[in-house]
Structures are given as structure tokens and as C-alpha cells.
Amino acid sequence: METELPAxxxxxxxxxxxxxxxxxxxxxxxxxxxxxxLEEGYDAATIRKIxxxxxxxxxxxxxxxxxxxxxxxxxxDQTFGRxxxxxxxxxxxxxxPLERICRFGDAYARFGLEHPDEYRLVFIGNxxxxxxxxxxxxxxxxxxxxxxxxxxLVFSRLVAMLSxxxxxxxxLNYPPDxxxxxxxxxxxxxxxxxxxxxxxxxxxxxxxxxxxxxxxxNGILSRA
Numbered sequence: 001m002e003t004e005l006p007a008x009x010x011x012x013x014x015x016x017x018x019x020x021x022x023x024x025x026x027x028x029x030x031x032x033x034x035x036x037x038l039e040e041g042y043d044a045a046t047i048r049k050i051x052x053x054x055x056x057x058x059x060x061x062x063x064x065x066x067x068x069x070x071x072x073x074x075x076x077d078q079t080f081g082r083x084x085x086x087x088x089x090x091x092x093x094x095x096x097p098l099e100r101i102c103r104f105g106d107a108y109a110r111f112g113l114e115h116p117d118e119y120r121l122v123f124i125g126n127x128x129x130x131x132x133x134x135x136x137x138x139x140x141x142x143x144x145x146x147x148x149x150x151x152x153l154v155f156s157r158l159v160a161m162l163s164x165x166x167x168x169x170x171x172l173n174y175p176p177d178x179x180x181x182x183x184x185x186x187x188x189x190x191x192x193x194x195x196x197x198x199x200x201x202x203x204x205x206x207x208x209x210x211x212x213x214x215x216x217x218n219g220i221l222s223r224a
Contacts (some may be wrong), residue, residue, distance in 0.1 A: 027066050028054050030078060033071045038117055042127040043074065070131045073147040074130075077099025079118045083111050087157050097165035100214055104158055105187050109209045112191035124192055137181075155180060162220075171222035179220040188215040 036045035047068055051061040065071045086107045094100045094221035112119040121127060132139060132148040137155035138145070144153060162176035162183075172179050190212045194205055202208060 024060065025054075025056075026074075029061060029064055030075055033068075034075055034117070034121060037072070037075075037121055037125075037127065042125065043221065044067075061149055066084045070147065072127060072129045073131060074163060075118075076122050076132075077150035079115070079122045080154050082115070083108065083154055083211045084150070084157070086111060087154065091157070092114065097168050098163060098170065098217075101158070101165060101183070104161060105183060105216070106209065107189050109187050110185075113194060113205070114189075118197045119191065124196065125189065155184070158183060173222050174218055182220055183216050186212045 015092060015183075029050065033045065033050045034054060036049055040047075040049075043067070047061060048058050050068075050071070051058045054061065065074070076085050087104060090100055090103045090107060094103055105185050114124070128136075129148060132151070137152050139149055139152040141152050143149065157181040162172065162179045166176060167173050174182070187209070190208050193200075193209070194202065
């Protein structure tokens with residue numbers, strides 16, 4: 001957690017937005033912070049630097065976020081929120097449990113490749129806030145507004161799909177939550193490799209995504 005005191009910034013003074021416009025300033029702060037985190041690294045980016053990038057004073061920024069960790073948590077939830085929207089569409093349009101899981105993996109992979117900056121920041125960088133470092137995807141989801149709960153909400157949706165698959169009579173080699181972790185690890189590996197090494201002579205990315213899904217699905221389903 002950042003220890004920097006809310007001292008005045010070198011940026012021009014800016015007052016808090018008018019009623020109803022606070023979300024605009026908040027979005028500006030998140031965009032500036034994301035850019036700085038990617039450019040300089042999470043540790044090097046400070047509240048003062050973020051405030052300067054937005055064009056407000058540090059005390060003004062503190063009206064919206066209490067510290068840098070709160071900003072990072074908000075960025076994580078923002079990213080996971082967009083992914084949840086895609087998952088919700090799958091849940092509404094696909095009824096077969098196994099197809100749902102496959103579509104989930106495909107949606108996850110495409111989301112990551114379409115948003116490489118957000119993916120690097122949330123999934124690849126060493127930027128996990130202390131509030132979720134030890135609980136991660138197992139954070140309680142009873143309060144969907146809790147800062148940092150977005151990842152746990154996504155994970156719970158995948159666990160639910162695997163539980164539905166099991167309830168349909170399909171046997172799993174491992175408990176649903178373990179199967180969910182294996183699914184994520186497999187697809188994450190492909191996405192991370194494609195993002196971090198875009199110029200490497202990989203095989204066709206569609207084949208790699210589908211192939212990893214086949215490997216994971218074959219591994220978690222019991223053939224007994």
C-alpha cells in the first residue's frame with residue numbers, strides 16, 4: 001500500500017466534478033493509472049504522477065480513490081466486468097453444459113487477445129493488490145460490489161458451469177473448482193504466450209486456442 005501523503009501536485013488545480021459528473025473524472029483517473037502502470041510499472045507509478053497525468057491535484061484524486069491499491073482494484077474489476085458481460089451472453093444463449101464451458105474458454109481467450117494491455121496488467125504483471133493476493137479467485141462473492149471481487153465472480157461462473165456439467169451425468173476427474181483452475185491455467189498459458197511473444201513464429205492462433213481447449217477438456221472429463 002502506498003505511503004505517499006496527499007500532498008499538493010504540480011498539476012493545475014482542479015476541483016471535484018459537478019454532481020453527476022464524478023464518474024467521468026473516475027474514468028479519467030483509471031485510464032491515466034492504467035497507462036502509467038503499463039509504461040513505468042505499478043511500483044514506480046505514484047499517486048502524484050497519476051494526478052499529474054489527469055491534470056488534477058493529488059488531494060483531488062484522493063476524493064475518488066484512497067490509495068494506489070484502490071485504483072488497481074478498480075482496474076481489475078473493470079476488466080473482469082467486461083469479461084462477465086461476455087459470459088452472461090453465453091449463459092443466456094447456450095444450454096448444453098459442455099458447450100458452455102467450451103464457449104467460456106473461447107470467450108476468455110478472445111477477450112485477452114483483444115485487450116492485451118488490460119490482460120498484461122491484470123493477469124501477467126506482478127501487480128496483484130495485497131487485498132486479493134492471498135484469496136485470489138476464492139474471495140467471497142456474497143457482495144459483488146466489494147473491491148477486487150471481479151476475478152472471483154468470473155471464476156465462480158466457470159465453477160457453476162462445471163457443476164452443471166457434473167449434475168447432467170458427466171463425470172469429472174477432479175472437483176469442479178479444480179477443473180476450473182485447470183481450464184484457466186491452460187487457456188491463460190496460450191493467451192499469455194501470444195500476447196508476450198507476438199512476433200514468435202507460433203502456429204495458427206485459432207488452432208492453438210482450440211487445441212488447448214481440447215487438451216484441457218479431455219483431461220478433466222472421466223472416460224471411465
